[in-house]
Amino acid sequence: MTASADFAIETHNLRKAFGPQVAVRDLSFVVPRGEIFGFLGPNGAGKSTSIKMLLGLVRPTSGSATVLGAPLGDVEVRRRIGFLPEDFRFYEWLTATELVRFHGRLAGMSAGRLRTRVPEVIDMVGLASHRDRKLRGFSKGMLQRIGLAQAIVHEPELVFLDEPTSGLDPMGRRMVRDILRAERDRGATVFLNSHLLSEIEVTCDRVAFIKDGAIATVRELGAGWQDEVRVAVRADGVTDAAVSGLSRWTTWARLDGPELRFGASSEQVLPEVVRHLVGAGADIFQVTLDRMSLEDVFVQLVGEDRGL
Amino acid sequence: MNGVWIMAGITWREALRRKILWTALVAGALLLAVFAAAMHLQVLEFQGRAMSPFVRYQVEAGMLMIGLYTCDLLAVVLTILTSIDTIAGEIGSGTIQAIATKPVARWQIVLGKFLGFVAMIAAYVAVTYAATIWVARATTGVLPQHPLLGYLLIVFECVIALALTFLFGTWFSTLTNGVLVLGLQGVAFMGGWLEQVSGFSQSVHIVTLGIASSLLMPGESVWRRAAYELQTQLAGSLSFSPFANVSIPSLLAMGYAAAYLAVALGVAVWHFQRRDL
Numbered sequence: 178m179t180a181s182a183d184f185a186i187e188t189h190n191l192r193k194a195f196g197p198q199v200a201v202r203d204l205s206f207v208v209p210r211g212e213i214f215g216f217l218g219p220n221g222a223g224k225s226t227s228i229k230m231l232l233g234l235v236r237p238t239s240g241s242a243t244v245l246g247a248p249l250g251d252v253e254v255r256r257r258i259g260f261l262p263e264d265f266r267f268y269e270w271l272t273a274t275e276l277v278r279f280h281g282r283l284a285g286m287s288a289g290r291l292r293t294r295v296p297e298v299i300d301m302v303g304l305a306s307h308r309d310r311k312l313r314g315f316s317k318g319m320l321q322r323i324g325l326a327q328a329i330v331h332e333p334e335l336v337f338l339d340e341p342t343s344g345l346d347p348m349g350r351r352m353v354r355d356i357l358r359a360e361r362d363r364g365a366t367v368f369l370n371s372h373l374l375s376e377i378e379v380t381c382d383r384v385a386f387i388k389d390g391a392i393a394t395v396r397e398l399g400a401g402w403q404d405e406v407r408v409a410v411r412a413d414g415v416t417d418a419a420v421s422g423l424s425r426w427t428t429w430a431r432l433d434g435p436e437l438r439f440g441a442s443s444e445q446v447l448p449e450v451v452r453h454l455v456g457a458g459a460d461i462f463q464v465t466l467d468r469m470s471l472e473d474v475f476v477q478l479v480g481e482d483r484g485l
Numbered sequence: 486m487n488g489v490w491i492m493a494g495i496t497w498r499e500a501l502r503r504k505i506l507w508t509a510l511v512a513g514a515l516l517l518a519v520f521a522a523a524m525h526l527q528v529l530e531f532q533g534r535a536m537s538p539f540v541r542y543q544v545e546a547g548m549l550m551i552g553l554y555t556c557d558l559l560a561v562v563l564t565i566l567t568s569i570d571t572i573a574g575e576i577g578s579g580t581i582q583a584i585a586t587k588p589v590a591r592w593q594i595v596l597g598k599f600l601g602f603v604a605m606i607a608a609y610v611a612v613t614y615a616a617t618i619w620v621a622r623a624t625t626g627v628l629p630q631h632p633l634l635g636y637l638l639i640v641f642e643c644v645i646a647l648a649l650t651f652l653f654g655t656w657f658s659t660l661t662n663g664v665l666v667l668g669l670q671g672v673a674f675m676g677g678w679l680e681q682v683s684g685f686s687q688s689v690h691i692v693t694l695g696i697a698s699s700l701l702m703p704g705e706s707v708w709r710r711a712a713y714e715l716q717t718q719l720a721g722s723l724s725f726s727p728f729a730n731v732s733i734p735s736l737l738a739m740g741y742a743a744a745y746l747a748v749a750l751g752v753a754v755w756h757f758q759r760r761d762l
């Protein structure tokens with residue numbers, strides 16, 4: 178293992194039991210700095226409890242962890258951490274500006290910095306025209322946006338978001354995604370809790386699947402994260418010789434009547450494969466790419482019967 | 486320490502925006518109007534009657550005490566109603582989560598909220614208390630003997646109730662908290678009057694019961710000390726007045742009340758510090 182300075186978060190056998198109810202069984206993982214890290218699992222898997230332990234809201238029953246190099250419960254390190262709780266409620270008698278200011282002050286920001294930064298983040302989350310309205314009249318989506326503003330106002334090095342898009346419309350989801358990417362590009366590490374596969378798939382650099390309070394697997398995402406792409410080609414006149422000639426690009430290939438199937442490490446090989454087949458005298462009618470989606474991985478791990 | 490002031494500030498601002506504070510002020514104003522009318526009627530009643538100024542003074546001073554006691558009760562009720570959900574409610578709703586993950590220690594959150602409420606209570610009592618004294622003075626000319634000390638003791642009594650709502654708020658739901666604190670307040674009320682009665686009845690059992698109640702919740706004994714400080718020797722000597730100085734809570738009792746307050750707040754901080762949020 179590399180020096181802990183490379184990791185924003187390191188956990189060792191974290192466990193939390195609420196009486197007889199075990200919320201998190203045994204959690205050991207690391208989060209590299211500067212990534213968007215997805216924490217994916219079905220409802221009740223222990224995602225929120227894990228975040229709460231890392232933030233010092235909930236005391237682990239056993240195990241240990243460091244967050245930005247500091248042990249759990251360290252108060253000063255929280256200056257560099259932002260958090261959007263799952264079922265957040267804020268003082269609704271404050272206006273949007275007042276609420277973000279309050280949280281900025283708690284995070285230790287100076288009055289001068291707040292003056293410029295507060296309108297800036299409120300604008301970022303798309304609430305510029307509502308900045309002086311009381312939160313009482315805000316919809317769930319708007320509250321989620323203001324919650325996000327509150328989480329990033331002090332430009333933290335590490336941002337925890339617990340189901341940040343649950344109340345949002347598609348535009349709102351896109352905004353969250355853009356903000357998370359901007360945070361990463363600024364150098365921040367983002368820890369994103371979600372039970373939404375699609376969200377994790379498009380946003381995260383790495384994903385940990387959590388099941389029954391333990392990590393089931395960790396995958397790196399991004400372009401071509403899958404181990405294999407599977408391709409189906411509908412064609413006439415494919416010869417056995419043409420099929421065996423494919424082995425330069427494919428891991429396996431099988432001719433099945435009018436359908437040729439093969440596996441490859443990346444979709445980059447497709448044009449070459451098509452050229453080769455046409456060159457060998459085949460007529461191609463259709464090429465279909467069959468990605469192994471995150472959903473397949475998820476379902477394999479979690480089992481189809483469990484609700485998301 | 487900065488966190489304490491931010492939390493105190495937000496709590497104070499919240500209190501000012503709560504309807505309940507303004508409702509309590511309106512209630513206070515209505516009671517004050519009743520009080521003013523009663524004082525005025527009393528003055529009319531005495532007019533043209535041959536009576537010793539001594540008796541007259543005692544009656545008027547007794548009425549002032551009733552006014553101030555009303556003030557005190559209203560302040561205690563306001564204290565309890567505004568503060569029962571500040572901790573329990575914010576834990577229940579999760580509001581506390583975004584706050585307790587800021588670089589502010591948990592004891593600072595508790596202490597800040599506490600100070601915010603103390604400021605609100607002090608302001609509320611200052612207004613209703615000063616208004617009551619002003620009405621008494623304007624109608625009859627009576628004045629309490631140690632108004633500042635009386636004021637501080639009334640605020641002290643409220644702050645004891647406040648520490649209890651904080652203490653139970655770190656353990657129980659808002660509702661349970663309210664029931665517990667109002668229950669204890671009832672015990673204190675009983676204790677205070679039992680001790681007062683025991684001054685006449687000389688029953689050892691009643692004395693013991695009164696003392697036990699006051700130990701369990703010393704709020705009312707603080708009021709009785711306040712009543713003692715507010716009345717002149719003359720007025721306090723009137724044995725048929727419910728505020729007669731029959732059994733005056735000692736300085737030791739006040740020390741006990743202060744220690745009680747400190748322990749309640751200390752345990753509240755301790756428990757809030759270590760519980761899951």
Ligand SMILES: Nc1ncnc2c1ncn2[C@@H]1O[C@H](COP(=O)(O)OP(=O)(O)O)[C@@H](O)[C@H]1O
Nearest residue numbers: 195198199200219220221222223224225226227
């Ligand atoms: N305060 C608590 N007391 C008792 N059980 C809890 C508490 N918080 C969470 N749990 C239980 O722990 C498990 C994991 O919960 P949680 O971490 O909220 O899961 P997730 O966020 O993945 O949906 C659930 O079974 C939940 O009921």
Ligand SMILES: [Mg+2]
Nearest residue numbers: 224225226263
């Ligand atoms: Mg959750």
